[in-house]
Amino acid sequence: MGKHQQVFRNYRQEHALTRRRIIVAGVVVLIMIGVLMSRLFYLQVVQYDLYQTKANENRVMLVTEPPPRGLIYDRNGVVLADNRPIHSLTVIPERAASLPELKERLDKLIDISDEDWRNYERKLKEYRRPYQSITLKPQLTDKEWSKVSVDLYKLDGVQVEAQLTRYYPYGEAFAHAVGYVGRITAADLERVDRMAYQGALFIGKTGVENYYESTLFGKPGISKVEVNARGRIMSEIERQNPEPGKDLHLYMDARLQQYAYDLLGDYKGSVVAIDPNNGGVLAMVSKPGFDPNLFVRGISVDNYARLRDDKRLPLFNRALRGGYPPASTIKPFMGLAGLEHGFSSWTERYYARGFYQINPDGRRYRDWKRGGHGWIDLERSIIESVDTYYYQLAHKMGITPIHNFLSKFGYGSTSILDLNGASAGLLPSNEWKKSRYKEPWYPGDSVNVGIGQGFMVATPIQIATANAALAARGHMYYPRMVDAVNDQPATFEDNDGVEHKITLKDQRNWERMVKAMEKVITDDHGTGRRLQGTEYRIAGKTGTGQVFSLQDDEEYDASNLDKRLHDHALFIGFAPAEDPKIAVFAIFENGGSSAKPADLTKALFDAYLYDDYPERYDYFEEQAR
Amino acid sequence: MNSQFYYRILKFTNARLFHLTHVDVLLLLALLLLMSGGLVILYSASGQDVAMVERQVVRLGLGMATCLALAQLPPKYMRRASPFLFAILVGLLVAVLVAGVGAKGAQRWLALPGGLRFQPSEIMKIVMPMMVAWYFANRPLPPTLKEIITVLGIIAVPSLMVAKQPDLGTALLVGVSGIFALFLAGLGWRYILGAAAAVPVAAYGLWQVMREYQKQRVLTFLDPESDPLGSGWNIIQSKTAIGSGGLHGKGWLEGSQAQLNFLPESHTDFIIAVLAEEFGMIGCALLMCAYLLVVARGLFIAANAEDNYARLLAGSITLTFFVYMFVNIGMVSGILPVVGVPLPLVSYGGTSIITIMATFGILMSIQTHKRAR
Numbered sequence: 001m002g003k004h005q006q007v008f009r010n011y012r013q014e015h016a017l018t019r020r021r022i023i024v025a026g027v028v029v030l031i032m033i034g035v036l037m038s039r040l041f042y043l044q045v046v047q048y049d050l051y052q053t054k055a056n057e058n059r060v061m062l063v064t065e066p067p068p069r070g071l072i073y074d075r076n077g078v079v080l081a082d083n084r085p086i087h088s089l090t091v092i093p094e095r096a097a098s099l100p101e102l103k104e105r106l107d108k109l110i111d112i113s114d115e116d117w118r119n120y121e122r123k124l125k126e127y128r129r130p131y132q133s134i135t136l137k138p139q140l141t142d143k144e145w146s147k148v149s150v151d152l153y154k155l156d157g158v159q160v161e162a163q164l165t166r167y168y169p170y171g172e173a174f175a176h177a178v179g180y181v182g183r184i185t186a187a188d189l190e191r192v193d194r195m196a197y198q199g200a201l202f203i204g205k206t207g208v209e210n211y212y213e214s215t216l217f218g219k220p221g222i223s224k225v226e227v228n229a230r231g232r233i234m235s236e237i238e239r240q241n242p243e244p245g246k247d248l249h250l251y252m253d254a255r256l257q258q259y260a261y262d263l264l265g266d267y268k269g270s271v272v273a274i275d276p277n278n279g280g281v282l283a284m285v286s287k288p289g290f291d292p293n294l295f296v297r298g299i300s301v302d303n304y305a306r307l308r309d310d311k312r313l314p315l316f317n318r319a320l321r322g323g324y325p326p327a328s329t330i331k332p333f334m335g336l337a338g339l340e341h342g343f344s345s346w347t348e349r350y351y352a353r354g355f356y357q358i359n360p361d362g363r364r365y366r367d368w369k370r371g372g373h374g375w376i377d378l379e380r381s382i383i384e385s386v387d388t389y390y391y392q393l394a395h396k397m398g399i400t401p402i403h404n405f406l407s408k409f410g411y412g413s414t415s416i417l418d419l420n421g422a423s424a425g426l427l428p429s430n431e432w433k434k435s436r437y438k439e440p441w442y443p444g445d446s447v448n449v450g451i452g453q454g455f456m457v458a459t460p461i462q463i464a465t466a467n468a469a470l471a472a473r474g475h476m477y478y479p480r481m482v483d484a485v486n487d488q489p490a491t492f493e494d495n496d497g498v499e500h501k502i503t504l505k506d507q508r509n510w511e512r513m514v515k516a517m518e519k520v521i522t523d524d525h526g527t528g529r530r531l532q533g534t535e536y537r538i539a540g541k542t543g544t545g546q547v548f549s550l551q552d553d554e555e556y557d558a559s560n561l562d563k564r565l566h567d568h569a570l571f572i573g574f575a576p577a578e579d580p581k582i583a584v585f586a587i588f589e590n591g592g593s594s595a596k597p598a599d600l601t602k603a604l605f606d607a608y609l610y611d612d613y614p615e616r617y618d619y620f621e622e623q624a625r
Numbered sequence: 626m627n628s629q630f631y632y633r634i635l636k637f638t639n640a641r642l643f644h645l646t647h648v649d650v651l652l653l654l655a656l657l658l659l660m661s662g663g664l665v666i667l668y669s670a671s672g673q674d675v676a677m678v679e680r681q682v683v684r685l686g687l688g689m690a691t692c693l694a695l696a697q698l699p700p701k702y703m704r705r706a707s708p709f710l711f712a713i714l715v716g717l718l719v720a721v722l723v724a725g726v727g728a729k730g731a732q733r734w735l736a737l738p739g740g741l742r743f744q745p746s747e748i749m750k751i752v753m754p755m756m757v758a759w760y761f762a763n764r765p766l767p768p769t770l771k772e773i774i775t776v777l778g779i780i781a782v783p784s785l786m787v788a789k790q791p792d793l794g795t796a797l798l799v800g801v802s803g804i805f806a807l808f809l810a811g812l813g814w815r816y817i818l819g820a821a822a823a824v825p826v827a828a829y830g831l832w833q834v835m836r837e838y839q840k841q842r843v844l845t846f847l848d849p850e851s852d853p854l855g856s857g858w859n860i861i862q863s864k865t866a867i868g869s870g871g872l873h874g875k876g877w878l879e880g881s882q883a884q885l886n887f888l889p890e891s892h893t894d895f896i897i898a899v900l901a902e903e904f905g906m907i908g909c910a911l912l913m914c915a916y917l918l919v920v921a922r923g924l925f926i927a928a929n930a931e932d933n934y935a936r937l938l939a940g941s942i943t944l945t946f947f948v949y950m951f952v953n954i955g956m957v958s959g960i961l962p963v964v965g966v967p968l969p970l971v972s973y974g975g976t977s978i979i980t981i982m983a984t985f986g987i988l989m990s991i992q993t994h995k996r997a998r
Contacts, residue, residue, distance in 0.1 A: 009765045010765075014765065014766045014811075014933060015936075017766055017767060017811045018766065018809055018810070018811065018928075018933065018936045018937065018940070019928050019936075021808060021809045021810075021811060021940070022809060022924050022927050022928045022936070022940050023928070025805075025808070025809070025924065025940065025944055026921070026924050029917075029920055029924075029944070029947050032947070032951050033913055033917060035955075035960075036913065036951065036954050036955065036958070037909075037910065039955075039958050039959075039960050040867065040901065040906050040909050040910075040958060041906060043867045043868040043901075043958060043959075044867060044868055044870055044871050044872060044901065044905060044906040044909075045871070045872055045906065048868060048869070048871045048872075050868065051864065051865050051866075051868025051869040052868070052869045052871065054865045054868070054869065055865050055866070055868075055869035055881055055882055055887075055902075056869075056881075058862075058865065058881070058882065058885070058887050059881040059882075059885060059887075226881070226885065227885070228885035228886045228887070229885060229886040229887045234885060
């Protein structure tokens with residue numbers, strides 16, 4: 001077929017045709033190159049800023065490095081709150097495989113509990129900076145660690161992070177005073193700088209850990225790092241080192257704290273010991289306690305339920321929030337109030353029967369001593385704790401002088417400087433009763449308050465503070481936990497000041513009242529005579545607080561009562577009486593007789609004043625730094 | 626005067642070498658320029674993997690050897706062999722579809738004894754324009770409608786077979802290389818315009834009969850950025866790499882997108898993004914100049930070829946090479962959908978380098994086997 005047509009072929013024309021077509025193609029090539037170049041011009045010149053930013057966003061990541069938290073020491077350098085290195089398995093969700101796939105692959109490697117997964121999923125939904133790692137399994141064992149590390153490169157977005165965790169070596173005795181750190185919640189983030197807490201694992205929840213959060217926390221380091229597409233950090237561009245949190249040195253003596261806790265035995269209760277010369281809290285016990293370490297990485301639901309539902313209320317800080325009738329421990333203060341307002345004197349004598357009546361036919365306010373104490377004076381009313389004396393004194397005074405005088409000692413307000421959550425207790429007044437009950441203040445109300453019962457409610461820290469103020473002859477230091485921050489003495493900023501002096505019309509009354517309180521022990525009829533025999537002088541006052549009201553002629557009979565209804569047993573005391581170094585308040589809930597808190601107080605005095613603790617507390621000395 | 630002197634030396638050298646070695650020095654120089662530039666980029670794109678660069682050098686050497694070997698073969702033998710080669714390759718493509726092996730869900734290779742693999746579709750890129758050029762070699766140009774339809778059939782059969790593997794990029798290049806030969810043969814402008822007009826109509830008709838999920842796939846194909854975590858990831862990252870390079874680039878080995886692995890396939894299909902990031906728009910312009918040099922020389926050889934067969938074949942080969950580059954850069958810079966087409970002679974990869982260099986061998990043969998006039 002070809003040969004036939006070849007005859008008519010015009011090769012020159014065909015050549016020209018193909019040439020033309022090649023030229024057309026060449027032109028098109030040039031146009032297409034122009035298209036590509038203008039596309040590149042658009043991306044690389046016109047939109048340069050946009051893509052420059054995008055590339056940097058890809059490449060540069062800000063990583064906050066949580067600062068090591070400040071440690072908490074007792075007065076002898078014993079570490080009460082420590083930092084311990086752990087290794088945790090963390091995940092950057094943006095870089096990791098989808099949740100089911102991640103689950104499947106990790107479950108092949110190590111055991112991760114359902115609870116850990118639940119926590120992880122919950123954190124996934126919470127506020128979080130992009131590319132922030134989430135802890136999946138805290139505290140890997142060495143075996144788990146090595147197992148995971150080998151296969152880590154296969155698991156995008158999964159890593160083992162070395163972290164510092166909080167550790168409380170001495171556990172439950174210190175749980176309420178030192179407090180604990182716990183998982184940071186959305187509510188916590190409301191009150192702190194979110195930026196600073198990125199990457200932080202916990203935040204102070206209670207106690208000193210809570211109040212001194214900003215001091216202990218320090219300043220996080222921020223580094224600008226270059227990351228690759230898998231989120232691995234390739235290099236550090238810029239770095240601002242973290243500023244470690246500051247260490248706290250407490251007034252607390254760890255031995256005293258532990259000793260007091262142990263001395264409470266199986267009783268619920270509280271002990272607060274204060275140095276009257278500066279308000280420093282030497283011990284602050286609330287029993288039962290709990291293991292604060294449970295809270296550090298977020299407490300498990302089961303553990304929390306167990307603590308919450310425990311009838312002994314281990315999570316309740318009795319020292320700060322427990323509301324008790326101060327009972328007879330109020331009498332020295334009531335006596336001073338009477339002197340101050342001219343309703344009593346050291347010389348005036350009073351015949352104490354077995355009861356007191358406002359009206360001849362009225363209710364009988366009973367004395368703890370059935371037959372009464374006979375002729376007594378103010379001093380003896382302290383020594384023998386004569387109820388009727390204080391019934392009549394309070395009745396005569398009325399509530400307003402009582403309220404005004406007692407409030408100088410911190411009753412009815414919170415005076416602790418550096419712990420949050422203290423309760424103000426209740427120091428009743430006319431106005432209070434009107435607004436609370438829409439009723440006037442009755443004389444009978446005063447009578448009850450006279451012996452620290454009735455409407456009056458105080459917390460252990462309040463009673464202990466008042467006791468310390470009495471020991472310091474009216475120099476009232478507001479109680480404080482922290483002595484020094486790093487090497488600097490702690491400073492307190494408080495609108496109401498940090499101390500004040502209570503001046504009596506006759507300043508000699510301080511010494512006389514202390515004398516009376518010494519006789520509580522030294523007098524053979526003294527309610528605290530069981531503490532006789534010390535080489536130093538103790539001033540003290542016993543108290544038994546009614547848990548329920550007895551009817552007029554009913555008699556308190558412990559043997560017939562449920563233990564939960566037994567009287568609370570209280571004791572305040574300080575020593576040495578002439579120059580007190582330590583003031584102690586102790587309460588045994590349902591302890592029955594004040595013998596228990598009195599003995600406890602004496603044991604603490606012995607240990608503290610002679611620096612001589614039972615051998616079993618030697619380990620604190622070994623741990624001191 | 627001076628430059629003229631060098632030009633004369635070059636021309637003389639070229640002319641002498643023609644007859645001795647059948648090498649086109651200008652084309653050779655342009656190719657070497659492109660290759661060496663490509664190796665510099667590959668070193669960076671591979672994460673400074675010397676072994677990878679060495680393997681690429683070996684491939685380029687093999688390609689060059691293929692090129693020089695084919696240059697020795699006079700075009701008339703190629704012409705005579707064209708229909709047989711075509712028939713054999715169509716047979717092999719059938720074999721691939723029936724008994725091929727592959728990876729990632731595509732069947733592209735025939736397994737040979739000794740663990741070797743053979744990809745017939747790659748060879749088809751060369752043989753297709755040979756076949757079309759052969760068809761027109763003994764027919765007067767421009768082609769008649771009947772001839773056009775016949776040629777379209779010749780093009781369609783292997784293209785569709787390759788597309789079925791599925792290997793869209795290669796199918797496109799196979800088809801295009803045939804179409805180019807047809808165009809150069811003088812395909813009437815009315816047909817070209819008609820086809821151009823028919824495309825949107827056909828597309829619209831097809832769209833109407835497609836199911837929703839198919840439409841979605843087409844949309845994602847056309848606009849990958851609508852799927853930023855899936856197929857869009859590559860294109861978003863490559864655009865970021867290109868754009869952030871700016872006019873001057875971040876410097877060799879300094880591109881964060883490439884060096885920190887944000888850029889996927891950075892040493893293969895997306896290598897141009899590495900160049901754009903590290904050498905900027907200026908670097909890209911220089912690379913395109915190198916390509917333009919190759920293409921210009923190729924079109925020059927085509928225009929001056931001896932007969933229709935040589936002209937069509939040389940022109941088609943050159944234009945296909947250009948399309949390679951255009952589609953690759955267009956896709957990486959986000960103006961064309963992503964089809965797996967490497968950047969010729971620069972992307973890391975085996976088969977395509979050999980076949981591309983083979984086509985340049987054909988070009989050299991066409992240029993150097995002309996009868997003296």
